Amino acid sequence: MQRLSVPLIGNILTLSLATVAMTLTSAYSATAGTLDLNFTKLQGLTGGNSGMTGVYRADLSNLGFDISSIAITDSNSAIGGAPGKFTAFDFDAIKISNVLVNNATDAKNLSGLNVFDFTSSGTFFTPGTQRSPVDPEPLFGVSGGGIIDNSLATLQNFDGNSTADANAFGFVSLGDGGTVVFNFKNPISTTSPLYLYIGEAGDNGEVVNGRITVSDKLRQVPEPTSLAAVSLLGIYFAVSRKKKTKAA
Ligand SMILES: [Ca+2]
Ligand SMILES: [Ca+2]
Ligand SMILES: [Ca+2]
Known part of the structure; x- marks a missing residue:
């Protein structure tokens, strides 16, 4: 027995x-909701000393679901900007706000919703590839452990110094095809006007347009x-x- x-x-x-x-x-x-976003480029430029950050806005209003995460992927076009550790989209900042603005300086001055956790607990990076000549170190703004170093990237501020030298500051270069995922501290309702703003340091043709998805799910968590x-x-x-x- x-x-x-x-x-x-x-x-x-x-x-x-x-x-x-x-x-x-x-x-x-029953609850899955993921979609690609389209962006409008704002007037003017902003950023740090170089003042060369282009800002893009996407409308998140009335998506039909609360959003818990967002993924931003370089277009992998291999066009524009510097090679090596500065390859591809140079991500200066990201903000989500209920306020609609039309120029880059106003986006810089927005306080934005307190939904981002820029530590490795809430921000996940999958590096893209460096263009030749490849640098021995990681992509700019990334620590040796492959984690975004936000003391260098300052993703909460449009403050990028868009130079590909020792003065570079305030952004993270994604590499060709690289992806950043942000899990929000709390789900964000989209029933009120809601806008996403992201900046590209250098404003030199490196884009993520059409490669951004929002989801009602958190990402990169244990199954x-x-x-x-x-x-x-x-x-x-x-x-x-x-x-x-x-x-x-
Ligand atoms: Ca770049
Ligand atoms: Ca920044
Ligand atoms: Ca750039």
Whole structure:
């Protein structure tokens, strides 16, 4: 009789996992909302000493879902700007605001909603490739660990010094095809007027236009199914051990 109990527990485990997986799948498809955004370039330029940051605005109003994350990907066009560690879109700043502005200086002066966590807990970077000649160090604004160094990138401010030399400051270069994902501190309602502003240091033809997605989901977090599997497996082992102890 004791030998039968182990396969029986095995079947219960399988059923439980299947149920968990089905629930998560249906919850995802019921609420999933991801879309690509189009951008309008604002008048004028802003930034730090060089004052060469171009600012782009996207309308997030009335998307039909609250947004929890945003992903920004370089166009991978391999056009414009400097090579090496300065390759591709030079990301100066990102803001989300209920206020509509039409020129770059006004975007710089916006306070913006307090939704971003620019540490590695809320900001995830997948580097793109450097164009030749490749630098031995990581892309500009990125630490040796592959994490955005926000003391250098200052993604909360449109303050980029858009030079490809020792004076460079205030941005992170994404590399060709690189991606940054921001998980917001709280979901943002889109039922009121809502606008996204991003800046490109140098304003020199490096774009992410059409390569930005917003989602009602957080990204880059541990898979819920894996966690469920681990915890159920833990229960299984606990039960097995208990039986064994009993049998002995
Ligand atoms: Ca660049
Ligand atoms: Ca900046
Ligand atoms: Ca640039």
